[in-house]
Amino acid sequence: MHEGGCLCGRLRYGVRGQPKDVINCHCRFCQRATGGAYLVETLFDKPDLTVIAGSPKVYDHVSEGSGKVIHVHFCPDCGTKLFLTFERFPEIVGVFSGTFDDTNWFERTAETRLHFFLECAQDGTVLPAGEPVYPAHYWQGEGVPSTPQVFDAPVVVDEDVRRAAIAFGKTNRG
Numbered sequence: 004m005h006e007g008g009c010l011c012g013r014l015r016y017g018v019r020g021q022p023k024d025v026i027n028c029h030c031r032f033c034q035r036a037t038g039g040a041y042l043v044e045t046l047f048d049k050p051d052l053t054v055i056a057g058s059p060k061v062y063d064h065v066s067e068g069s070g071k072v073i074h075v076h077f078c079p080d081c082g083t084k085l086f087l088t089f090e091r092f093p094e095i096v097g098v099f100s101g102t103f104d105d106t107n108w109f110e111r112t113a114e115t116r117l118h119f120f121l122e123c124a125q126d127g128t129v130l131p132a133g134e135p136v137y138p139a140h141y142w143q144g145e146g147v148p149s150t151p152q153v154f155d156a157p158v159v160v161d162e163d164v165r166r167a168a169i170a171f172g173k174t175n176r177g
């Protein structure tokens with residue numbers, strides 16, 4: 004069991020097992036939700052996350068991309084966002100991984116980590132070599148996976164990188 008919690012400490016949770024995936028998501032939702040450059044989101048099966056203390060408040064946000072609801076679970080006292088559940092993917096939960104007590108407990112390797120939404124990544128963000136980088140989401144439509152780029156050397160994001168990702172995404176979508 005690996006535990007995490009909010010800033011004020013009233014809301015606590017724990018997860019069982021390793022994450023199914025680690026997603027560095029650079030989409031606008033994740034930028035706004037974190038106030039940072041991207042969300043480090045660890046995905047678990049819903050039964051593998053347990054709220055240990057407190058009771059999160061839920062904000063329902065309609066995704067611009069899918070039109071489906073994203074449920075944002077946060078602490079009503081201090082406002083820290085702890086995890087997401089999804090109308091579109093009802094069996095999984097995505098943790099705001101900066102809320103883990105030990106933020107380095109899970110592995111980040113080319114096999115376990117994905118990068119989403121290079122199309123809107125912020126200037127100066129560095130993407131590692133050798134890991135799958137998607138121009139947008141992993142899914143380009145219902146049940147249709149999109150193709151990632153894998154870079155030979157680390158990439159520092161700027162306007163040209165975003166433009167190339169958008170162009171790559173278009174060829175990818177056919």
Ligand SMILES: [Zn+2]
Nearest residue numbers: 009011078081
């Ligand atoms: Zn709190």
Ligand SMILES: [Zn+2]
Nearest residue numbers: 028029030033
């Ligand atoms: Zn995102």
